[in-house]
Amino acid sequence: MEKTNKIVIVGAGNVGATTAYALLISGIASELVLYDINRQKAEGEIMDLAHGASFVPPTRLRAGYLADCREADIIIFTAGAAQQPGETRLDLVDKNTRIVEKALLPILEQAPEALVLMVTNPVDVLTYQAWKLSGLSPERVLGSGTVLDSARFRHVLGQHCGVDVRNVHGYILGEHGDSELAAWSSVHIGGIRLDDYCLACGQGCGQEKREEMFRQVRDAAYQIIQAKGATYYAVGLAVRRICEAILRDEHSILTVSSLMQGEYGLRDVCLSVPCVIGRQGRIKVLELNLTAEEKEKLQHSAAVIASYLPATDRK
Numbered sequence: 001m002e003k004t005n006k007i008v009i010v011g012a013g014n015v016g017a018t019t020a021y022a023l024l025i026s027g028i029a030s031e032l033v034l035y036d037i038n039r040q041k042a043e044g045e046i047m048d049l050a051h052g053a054s055f056v057p058p059t060r061l062r063a064g065y066l067a068d069c070r071e072a073d074i075i076i077f078t079a080g081a082a083q084q085p086g087e088t089r090l091d092l093v094d095k096n097t098r099i100v101e102k103a104l105l106p107i108l109e110q111a112p113e114a115l116v117l118m119v120t121n122p123v124d125v126l127t128y129q130a131w132k133l134s135g136l137s138p139e140r141v142l143g144s145g146t147v148l149d150s151a152r153f154r155h156v157l158g159q160h161c162g163v164d165v166r167n168v169h170g171y172i173l174g175e176h177g178d179s180e181l182a183a184w185s186s187v188h189i190g191g192i193r194l195d196d197y198c199l200a201c202g203q204g205c206g207q208e209k210r211e212e213m214f215r216q217v218r219d220a221a222y223q224i225i226q227a228k229g230a231t232y233y234a235v236g237l238a239v240r241r242i243c244e245a246i247l248r249d250e251h252s253i254l255t256v257s258s259l260m261q262g263e264y265g266l267r268d269v270c271l272s273v274p275c276v277i278g279r280q281g282r283i284k285v286l287e288l289n290l291t292a293e294e295k296e297k298l299q300h301s302a303a304v305i306a307s308y309l310p311a312t313d314r315k
């Protein structure tokens with residue numbers, strides 16, 4: 001039988017619908033199911049998407065009941081409350097934990113072979129909860145993590161340096177949230193280490209400029225939510241990128257959130273570090289050669305996330 005690429009998106013809100021749109025344009029999915037407790041919303045989104053069918057590669061689209069999630073390859077979880085202006089992602093933990101507890105297992109029962117990709121915030125805490133609840137191996141439960149933040153970082157650096165974002169390589173690590181950190185020591189532009197690139201460039205930007213750019217990245221969601229109520233385009237593209245890496249077995253390096261099992265000296269917490277991603281999910285965790293200060297910040301970020309896990313799970 002021909003291999004299908006079936007994706008179920010749980011939650012047809014801003015993020016779920018935009019992710020569906022990005023996936024539809026990419027043509028990576030042979031079947032796309034939108035599942036939402038607000039069935040009318042899911043049906044409306046599917047109708048709207050389906051009317052674009054003549055402009056994109058063929059994808060079977062449907063607003064799903066539970067049974068329609070059967071044999072999904074990827075379950076993307078976007079259901080839940082979003083931040084209001086002034087709220088942090090971690091402020092959503094109680095509400096969204098309850099939604100994950102209620103909604104994830106019935107869908108997984110329909111698709112026990114699926115990979116789970118969490119997007120709902122706080123994404124690192126909920127990736128951990130999803131892993132615990134599901135009983136799946138850690139390789140198969142991922143969070144979108146700092147794939148979005150790393151993209152924002154590359155954008156900000158590319159703009160500042162006047163270089164195509166695709167030639168800027170750098171990672172945001174740790175929490176997808178306020179305690180995240182920039183791995184400045186591993187940033188490269190066109191294969192040149194950032195410190196060497198700066199010496200040759202001669203703009204003379206110091207530490208202060210770097211801190212300003214990092215704040216821009218870390219606080220981007222607050223700024224967008226203040227301006228237009230929610231973020232969804234870039235995250236939709238980030239999720240599409242992760243799905244492509246999985247379904248095409250690309251072995252791409254992406255800063256997804258996943259369970260640490262001793263890497264970077266961390267255990268029993270989900271957070272983002274560069275991982276090799278392919279059809280089986282997380283294939284490998286890469287250990288960057290971080291500076292002492294970066295290591296300390298990563299430890300701090302892990303401690304912040306761990307403090308939001310249920311007490312029985314804390315080490």
Ligand SMILES: NC(=O)C1=CN([C@@H]2O[C@H](COP(=O)(O)OP(=O)(O)OC[C@H]3O[C@@H](n4cnc5c(N)ncnc54)[C@H](O)[C@@H]3O)[C@@H](O)[C@H]2O)C=CC1
Binds near residue numbers: 014092118119176
């Ligand atoms: N990880 C990331 O990079 C990002 C994460 N987010 C997060 O994604 C989540 C969703 O955000 P939006 O789409 O803007 O919110 P939204 O309010 O537009 O949509 C949420 C949807 O979830 C549905 N829902 C609620 N409970 C459900 C259940 N039990 N089963 C199925 N559907 C259910 C609602 O009916 C609604 O349609 C939020 O937690 C937000 O913080 C948003 C942007 C980026």
Ligand SMILES: CC(=O)C(=O)O
Binds near residue numbers: 121235
């Ligand atoms: C809302 C959110 O998590 C983001 O845009 O980064």
